[in-house]
Amino acid sequence: MSLDKLLSSLKHATREDKELVSRAYAFAQEAHKDHKRYTGEPYFTHLYATAKGLSELGASSAVVAAGLLHDSVEDVGVKSEEIAEKFGEEVRFLVDGVTKLGSYKYQGMLQHAESLRRILVTTAQDARVLLIKLMDRRHNMQTLKNFKPEKKERIAQETLAIYAPIADRLGMSELKRELEDLAFEVLQPDEYEKMLEVVTRERSEQMERLEAMRKDIQKTLGKAGLRAFSTEIRVKGLYSLYKKLERKKYDLSQIYDILAFRVMVPSIPDCYKVLGLVHSLYRPIPGKMKDYIAFQKPNGYQSLHTTVLIGDGLVVEMQIRTREMHERSTRGIASHLAYKSAKTRKGVRDNEKFWFEGLLPLITKKRSVDIFQPSWMKDLEHLQDAEPSEFESTLLEDFFTHRIFVYTPKGEVVDLPLGATPIDFAYAIHSDVGDHASGAKINGKLVQLHHKLVNGSVIEIVISKNAKPSTKWLQFVKTAAAKRKIRHALEAAKQ
Ligand code: MN
Numbered sequence: 001m002s003l004d005k006l007l008s009s010l011k012h013a014t015r016e017d018k019e020l021v022s023r024a025y026a027f028a029q030e031a032h033k034d035h036k037r038y039t040g041e042p043y044f045t046h047l048y049a050t051a052k053g054l055s056e057l058g059a060s061s062a063v064v065a066a067g068l069l070h071d072s073v074e075d076v077g078v079k080s081e082e083i084a085e086k087f088g089e090e091v092r093f094l095v096d097g098v099t100k101l102g103s104y105k106y107q108g109m110l111q112h113a114e115s116l117r118r119i120l121v122t123t124a125q126d127a128r129v130l131l132i133k134l135m136d137r138r139h140n141m142q143t144l145k146n147f148k149p150e151k152k153e154r155i156a157q158e159t160l161a162i163y164a165p166i167a168d169r170l171g172m173s174e175l176k177r178e179l180e181d182l183a184f185e186v187l188q189p190d191e192y193e194k195m196l197e198v199v200t201r202e203r204s205e206q207m208e209r210l211e212a213m214r215k216d217i218q219k220t221l222g223k224a225g226l227r228a229f230s231t232e233i234r235v236k237g238l239y240s241l242y243k244k245l246e247r248k249k250y251d252l253s254q255i256y257d258i259l260a261f262r263v264m265v266p267s268i269p270d271c272y273k274v275l276g277l278v279h280s281l282y283r284p285i286p287g288k289m290k291d292y293i294a295f296q297k298p299n300g301y302q303s304l305h306t307t308v309l310i311g312d313g314l315v316v317e318m319q320i321r322t323r324e325m326h327e328r329s330t331r332g333i334a335s336h337l338a339y340k341s342a343k344t345r346k347g348v349r350d351n352e353k354f355w356f357e358g359l360l361p362l363i364t365k366k367r368s369v370d371i372f373q374p375s376w377m378k379d380l381e382h383l384q385d386a387e388p389s390e391f392e393s394t395l396l397e398d399f400f401t402h403r404i405f406v407y408t409p410k411g412e413v414v415d416l417p418l419g420a421t422p423i424d425f426a427y428a429i430h431s432d433v434g435d436h437a438s439g440a441k442i443n444g445k446l447v448q449l450h451h452k453l454v455n456g457s458v459i460e461i462v463i464s465k466n467a468k469p470s471t472k473w474l475q476f477v478k479t480a481a482a483k484r485k486i487r488h489a490l491e492a493a494k495q
Helices: 003-009 015-031 044-057 061-069 072-076 080-087 089-102 109-123 127-142 149-169 173-187 189-223 238-247 268-281 323-331 334-346 350-359 375-385 388-400 422-429 431-435 480-494
Strands: 230-235 259-265 304-309 315-322 362-366 369-373 403-407 413-417 437-442 445-447 459-463
Touching (some): 015 061, 015 072, 061 080, 072 089, 089 127, 127 173, 149 173, 173 189, 173 238, 189 238, 189 259, 259 323, 268 304, 315 323, 323 334, 422 431, 422 459, 422 480
Parallel strands (some): 259 315
Antiparallel strands (some): 304 315, 362 369, 403 413, 437 445, 437 459
């Protein structure tokens, strides 16, 4: 723990950036000097770890400074105005966001939806507040011994129910896994042990054959002229294995991805080339091939998956992806933080562009502060006025269930929940488009307005000046935004 280490972990930092973080460091150390954790450790260790986690994610100096200051308003009575004066509006905005979150305590599954609503409403404006909270939570989970026994379980439950799913939604798979496994160990220690045994056994049984497979693959790819590739063997997270076993009625033979083999290559064409080579080397299991490059997962995940038989009855899942995809699949939204500055230098590459347009941020100006807000988060701003029943049925679904990506005729990406209809699409484009939608074409063919959209379709909305929203639409639209706008138009028409 040292200021120098923290400063050197900052990415693309200018002198002003370093100066801001140094001042926040000194200020937090002083403000928390008599503040101890439950076991007597200085509280500052927690602030340092939170800030360090953020800078390792590639966060800006303002976010790292806010990480150092994130408990100073709530725990040691520093005034929010003082933070604004000393560190600027942006830092204050972030610290205030985290403070609002902290004042809320998780009340168990009964109030699950309400907890999520609080968290999402509070942070919907800016994904960086969520990142600070996630790094704060990660350190608390890593050091659970620092909490009173009666608090441990509540924190672990909240982590499993709320923060791990949020990390997942932000595409931060590495963090999701870490949070899940730390919580799992506290909440279900016996099951945790069992899963650990399964993974350890599988690893010792399979490693030798997987290493032999690695050599075969390296040789085959090398012969085909591929040079700049790397391979790794990944072991499934314990909680995720436990959940999968539950779904497969505890039949281990149904689970092929306890260990998975990964190949990382420079470009997308390389991915398909490797897939072809792998399939000529080993027999693929029918129906297991998934192309998440052409059809990315809603949280931005991209990779080719296939499951192959490598001999002796051993079935192995293979994941093939570019290095950028790999980076994004582990760091998710955070990989954009560091990318932001790189983007201004080099311009956006084509395969990156799709990802950013579909999922990522809109950096907009609001109140003199740059806001970092993915498009789906923007929709969450309206949670504030949602009825509780609507919140549960629609908004939670919008946020956590699978989403699809569809296109405008100009090729712009629109991100919608699974089951969305042309009307949802129309309202996602603009209220006027929704209000005057009279028909829809999918890939050039006319469809009904309640038709369920599928991933990858090109949608054109037919507009007519005389068309109006109908109450029937409310029965089939999926998004909260469309529901709200239809009701609004219906109300307006009555007057
Ligand atoms: Mn904290």
